Amino acid sequence: MNFELTIAQTSEIEADIEIVIIIDNNTKHRFVQDKKLLKKAGFLAEQDETCLLVGKNVLYVGAESLLSKHIRTAAASAIKALMGTTYKSIKVSTYTNNGCSYTLRAMVEGFILGAYTFESYKSKKNENKISHIAISLDEYSNIDLGIEKASIEVHKAQIIADATNFTRDIVNTTPDDCYPNVMASIAEGIAENTGLKCKVLKPKQLKKEKMETLLAVARASRHKPRVIHLTHKPKGAKVTVTLVGKGLTYDSGGLSLKPADFMVTMKSDKSGGSAVIGIMKAVAEMDLPIEVHGFVGAVENMIGGDAYKPDDVLVAKNGKTIEIRNTDAEGRLVLADVLSYAQQEVKADYLFDFATLTGASVVAVGHYTSSVMGHNKEVQNLVVNAAHASGELATALDFNPYLKKTIKSEIADVCNISNTRYGGAITAGQFLSEFIDKKHTNKWAHIDIAGPAFVEHTWGENPHGASGAGVRMMVKLLENLSR
Ligand code: BES
Numbered sequence: 001m002n003f004e005l006t007i008a009q010t011s012e013i014e015a016d017i018e019i020v021i022i023i024d025n026n027t028k029h030r031f032v033q034d035k036k037l038l039k040k041a042g043f044l045a046e047q048d049e050t051c052l053l054v055g056k057n058v059l060y061v062g063a064e065s066l067l068s069k070h071i072r073t074a075a076a077s078a079i080k081a082l083m084g085t086t087y088k089s090i091k092v093s094t095y096t097n098n099g100c101s102y103t104l105r106a107m108v109e110g111f112i113l114g115a116y117t118f119e120s121y122k123s124k125k126n127e128n129k130i131s132h133i134a135i136s137l138d139e140y141s142n143i144d145l146g147i148e149k150a151s152i153e154v155h156k157a158q159i160i161a162d163a164t165n166f167t168r169d170i171v172n173t174t175p176d177d178c179y180p181n182v183m184a185s186i187a188e189g190i191a192e193n194t195g196l197k198c199k200v201l202k203p204k205q206l207k208k209e210k211m212e213t214l215l216a217v218a219r220a221s222r223h224k225p226r227v228i229h230l231t232h233k234p235k236g237a238k239v240t241v242t243l244v245g246k247g248l249t250y251d252s253g254g255l256s257l258k259p260a261d262f263m264v265t266m267k268s269d270k271s272g273g274s275a276v277i278g279i280m281k282a283v284a285e286m287d288l289p290i291e292v293h294g295f296v297g298a299v300e301n302m303i304g305g306d307a308y309k310p311d312d313v314l315v316a317k318n319g320k321t322i323e324i325r326n327t328d329a330e331g332r333l334v335l336a337d338v339l340s341y342a343q344q345e346v347k348a349d350y351l352f353d354f355a356t357l358t359g360a361s362v363v364a365v366g367h368y369t370s371s372v373m374g375h376n377k378e379v380q381n382l383v384v385n386a387a388h389a390s391g392e393l394a395t396a397l398d399f400n401p402y403l404k405k406t407i408k409s410e411i412a413d414v415c416n417i418s419n420t421r422y423g424g425a426i427t428a429g430q431f432l433s434e435f436i437d438k439k440h441t442n443k444w445a446h447i448d449i450a451g452p453a454f455v456e457h458t459w460g461e462n463p464h465g466a467s468g469a470g471v472r473m474m475v476k477l478l479e480n481l482s483r
C-alpha cells in the first residue's frame with residue numbers, strides 16, 4: 001500500500017473511491033456531500049460505522065472526535081469495509097486535532113493496521129489489494145499543516161504500522177513453522193536489512209552463560225533454544241534502553257500440561273519476543289538517536305522424558321535457586337535468565353520486558369489491555385502514557401509486600417508459582433523482580449501483554465489473532481526518550 005500526499009483538493013484527485021470521516025455526527029460539514037442519502041440509508045455515523053455509497057464512489061465512516069484514537073479506528077474500519085471490493089485506489093482528506101499532525105499519523109496507521117490479513121495458510125488468497133491512497137492536505141478545519149511536516153508523519157506511521165504487522169506475522173505463524181531457530185533467523189534478516197547488530201546465542205553459549213533455568217524449560221523440545229540480542233547504537237546517543245521479550249514459540253505447559261482448550265493459541269506465547277523484534281525494526285528504520293538493545297529468549301516448552309519437573313530446583317543465571325511447582329509458569333524462568341543476561345551485557349537507563357506472562361493479567365484487566373508493573377511509578381507511567389498516545393491500552397498494577405510473600409519457597413530462594421490463585425499477574429511480576437539488579441530496580445517495568453497480544457476476534461484496528469501488542473507503545477516511548 002503506498003501513500004501519496006498532495007496539496008490538491010480532494011475533489012481534484014483521481015481515485016476509485018473517496019473515504020470521508022464524519023466527525024461527531026457533523027453531517028453539515030463541507031466534506032459531507034450526501035446528507036440525504038446517508039439519512040435514507042439509516043446511517044448514524046457512530047464510531048467505526050461505515051456506509052458505502054456505491055453510485056457516488058464514497059465511503060463514509062463515523063468518528064466520535066478528532067482524537068487520534070477515534071480517527072485511527074475509523075480509518076481501520078473504512079479500509080476493512082473496502083477490502084472485499086474491487087477498488088484499488090482511495091482518496092481522503094486530512095483530519096487533525098487543532099493542527100496536531102499526530103492525527104494524520106493515526107489515520108495512516110489505521111489504514112495499514114486495518115488492512116492487515118494473515119493468509120499464509122489459505123490456499124485461496126484474498127484477491128483484493130488496495131494499492132494506492134492519496135491524502136489531500138485539504139484539512140477538516142482548514143488548517144495548513146505543511147507538506148513537509150505531514151510527510152514526516154506519514155513516513156513514521158508507515159514504519160510503525162509495518163513493524164506492527166511484521167510482529168503480527170511472526171506471532172500468527174504456527175509453532176511448526178516458527179521455532180526458536182526461525183525466530184533467530186528472522187532477527188538476523190532484520191539486522192541485515194536495517195544495519196542492526198545481531199548476536200544469537202546457541203545452547204553451548206547459553207550453558208557457558210549459566211542460563212540453566214532457560215535451558216531447563218527448553219530441554220524436552222526437539223527445537224533447541226536461542227537467545228537473540230539485537231543492537232541499535234547510533235553515535236552520540238545519550239540514553240540507553242534495554243528491551244527483553246518472552247519468546248515461547250510454543251507453550252504446552254510442559255509436564256504441568258495445559259488443558260486442551262487452553263493450549264490452543266499458545267503459538268502466541270512468543271508475542272513478547274516478536275514485539276521486541278518489531279520494535280527494533282522500527283527503531284532502526286526511524287534511526288532514533290538513542291541506544292536500544294533487544295533481547296529475546298526463544299524457547300519451546302514441551303513434554304517428554306527429558307522434561308523439567310515440578311519438584312525440581314533450578315539455579316538461575318544470577319545464582320538464585322527456584323523451586324519449580326508448575327512447569328506452565330515457564331515464561332518467568334526464561335525471562336529470569338534473559339533479564340540477568342541483558343543486565344550483564346548492558347547498563348541501561350531503562351529496562352522493559354514484554355511477555356504473555358499470565359492468564360491472570362487477562363482476568364484482571366481484560367483482553368484489550370496490557371498490565372504494567374515495576375518498582376518505579378514514573379517509569380510505569382511512561383509506559384502507560386505512551387501506550388495510550390500510540391493507540392494501545394495499558395494500566396498499572398501495583399506490587400505489594402503481602403503478595404510478595406506468596407512466592408516464598410520452603411526449600412529454595414523463591415518459588416515459580418504463588419501459593420494463592422489471586423493476584424497472579426502481580427506475583428509473576430514480583431517473581432521477575434527477583435532477577436532485576438539493584439542498579440536497574442528503579443529503571444525497570446514489566447509489561448504483561450497476555451490480554452491484547454492475541455485475541456480471537458477483530459477489535460478496533462486489530463485483526464483476529466495477533467495484534468502486535470507492545471510495538472506501538474514502545475516505539476512511542478522510545479521516540480519520547482529521543483527528544
Ligand atoms: N503463557 C502462559 C500465560 C498466558 C495465558 C498467556 C493465557 C496468554 C493467554 C503462561 O506461561 C502460563 O501458563 N501461566 C500460568 C501461570 C500459572 C501456572 C501460575 C497461567 O497464567 O495460568
Ligand code: ZN
Pocket residue numbers: 251253327328329330331
Ligand atoms: Zn505456561
Ligand code: ZN
Pocket residue numbers: 248251269328330331356357
Ligand atoms: Zn507461557
